[in-house]
Amino acid sequence: MDSNDSIRFMKIALRRAKCAADCGEAPVGCVIVCDGVVVATGRNMREKKNNALMHAELIAIDRACRKLGRWRLWDCDLFVTLEPCPMCAGAIINSRIRRVVFGCTDPKAGSFGSVADFALLAYNHTPEVTGGVLSDECSLILSEFFKQLREKKKTLPE
Numbered sequence: 001m002d003s004n005d006s007i008r009f010m011k012i013a014l015r016r017a018k019c020a021a022d023c024g025e026a027p028v029g030c031v032i033v034c035d036g037v038v039v040a041t042g043r044n045m046r047e048k049k050n051n052a053l054m055h056a057e058l059i060a061i062d063r064a065c066r067k068l069g070r071w072r073l074w075d076c077d078l079f080v081t082l083e084p085c086p087m088c089a090g091a092i093i094n095s096r097i098r099r100v101v102f103g104c105t106d107p108k109a110g111s112f113g114s115v116a117d118f119a120l121l122a123y124n125h126t127p128e129v130t131g132g133v134l135s136d137e138c139s140l141i142l143s144e145f146f147k148q149l150r151e152k153k154k155t156l157p158e
Helices: 003-022 056-068 086-094 135-155
Strands: 029-034 037-043 076-082 099-104 128-131
Touching: 003 029, 003 037, 003 056, 003 076, 003 099, 003 135, 029 056, 037 056, 056 076, 056 086, 076 135, 099 135
Parallel strands: 076 099, 099 128
Antiparallel strands: 029 037, 029 076
């Protein structure tokens, strides 16, 4: 898979992130690809489902497992707009995803290099990890979303 493919799939993840933002969710989007074909997508749905587990990556992994009829995703690549948190990094490792490509780093919870690096730990599987793909676009959608959220909170009566 070359850099053009990474950009193409990250743009799809960005569209899922924009959908999340439009629904009032933190704008994170995810795409899982197998043999160059998108097999699953996900976006944050924690607010809608009122469930802390509804991260974009977990939703996409669940959908990919269902579509492919297996839990081992050893031949799949995951593209996500924000560096995965510890929960999602664990799911990525446990589902044996071959490669993780993320957009922007997460200095508060990123677990593939920012706060911790799960890829350096002695787990039974280690995905290949690439960060920084369309980083500016991925950072911008997050910063704009949270800026608008802060402005909205200022206008609410106390």
